Amino acid sequence: MNYNPSIDGQKTTLLGLTRRELEQFAARAGQPVYRGRQLFEWLYRKCETDFSLMSDLPAEFRQRLHEMASASPLSIIRRAEALDGTIKLLLETLDGHKIEAVAIPEGERLTACLSSQAGCALDCRFCATARLGFKCNLTTGEIIAQLFALEAVNRRRMTNVVMMGMGEPLLNCEAVFKAVVLITEPTGIGLSHSHFTLSTVGWRPGIEALIKAVKSKSMPGVKLALSLNAAHDDQRKALMPAASRYTIDELLSAAKEYAQISDMPVSITYLLLAGENDALSDARMLAKLAHKYNLKVNLIEYNYIGDIYRRASSTRSEAFFLHLKNAGLIATLRTSRGTDIAAACGQLAGTNDNNNNDDDDDDNNRFE
Ligand code: SF4
Structure with missing residues (x-):
């Protein structure tokens, strides 16, 4: 040799x-x-x-x-387990960057939430990862190694994968798309492409790259979740200044095109923030958008990270949700998981701290 x-x-x-x-x-x-x-x-x-x-x-x-x-480019630094069984891993890359990955059990389902970047260049105001700034894009191997690390500590295969961890996946298209191909390859890991969800804050060039990749069959279509969090552009600009470079209409029309080309569902995720975007007037505008672009809506609870925002109350969340349902939309109101170990949406900060959740709203109802 x-x-x-x-x-x-x-x-x-x-x-x-x-x-x-x-x-x-x-x-x-x-x-x-x-x-x-x-x-x-x-x-x-x-x-x-x-x-x-x-x-x-x-x-x-x-x-x-x-x-x-x-074989593997990551090592496990720490593991934390929440009361609801959610497991968060703090992992280190060979370059010394810290990232987090989360496994969320729900009945028979076990979902891996993977990171695509160490830190993030975007500055969504409600997100702990944003405070780290951008460190680096993760490689395909580092993305798949998160999945394997979660499977090893859970001692079972993941049934679903969502790329909703640290970073914006569509700012790291090459590595992320290759990871999608390898994770869904039937002769390899073999996860069904319909059990894979890419989440984006709405990076339009990334959505266009995704459309191109699926159109050319260089990757399979997967579900797309568009993190909208606002029903009009000014509101979105205040919450997500970098992501609001593109208007809501520009994003939703790109998302609609992706849905048509991939034949996969696209949903809107909407974080309910008290006094910011949880009014019935917001629900009305959101319903209009969801109807116009034929999208399902997932409402999610905010998880406190020591900033100015607060979780919308149960009463307002339910009223918002009911408005969407009564408007004939497919909508869910999701319960946060792993909040006691800071493993829920928006809480990943690459530290495995358990102490950035002091929100006392403990409502765990789930509506569909
Ligand atoms: S929500 Fe996503 S895109 Fe926005 S700052 Fe956090 S990790 Fe980045």
Whole structure:
């Protein structure tokens, strides 16, 4: 074997490579290309990242793998478990960036909420990740490694994946789209594409890239959740200054086009903030938009992060929800999960602190 793993002093991270790339890696390591297919099987089908246990590879090749490659690019720093069974992991990349990933159990369903970036360049006012600023885009391997870490600590496979953790997925399209392909590859991890949701604050160029990728069949269509949080542009600008570079109409028309091309559902997520966007007049405007673009609405509870916002009261949330239902929309009012370990929407800050939730509204009803 002439492969020199230390040309740049770096080991090759295998997680995140496609079957074809693993074949090329095997060839560069002086092995027959089918060894690459065996690696694909071990990594993605059997979810095995310990080279020593890849029993159908020759012992000598396994030894070489230890020297020149690493399977997973993340290590688990801390784990926290909420009273409702939600588990949050604090993970560290090889570059020392801290990110978080969350597993949310709900009956038979176990949903992995994955991060796409360390920190975030956008500045949504209600979000703990925004305070970190942007650190880096995560690689495909780092995205998939979060899934595997959650599966390892939960000792079971995830039934659903949502990219709603730290960062804006559509500002890291290349790595995220490749992760979608690998996670939904039927001969690999094999998650159904209809169980995968990409969430965006409405980065229109990213939605256009998504449309292009699905149109060209370079990735399967997945569900899209558009984090709108406002029913008119001025309100959205105050809550999400960077994301409001595009008007609500521009975003929703792009989302509608994506729904038509992918044949996958697109939903609006709307964080209910007391006195900001929870009035019935807001519900009326939101209902109009949802009807116009034929979108489902998910209302979500705000989780306090020590800022100026407060969760909408149960009474106002329910009135808002009922208005949408009475307007003939498909709508849900979601309960926050993992709030006691700061694992809920908007709370991920790469610290695993448990103390940024002192909101005393403990209403856990869920409406559909
Ligand atoms: S809500 Fe999402 S896009 Fe906005 S700052 Fe937080 S992580 Fe970034």
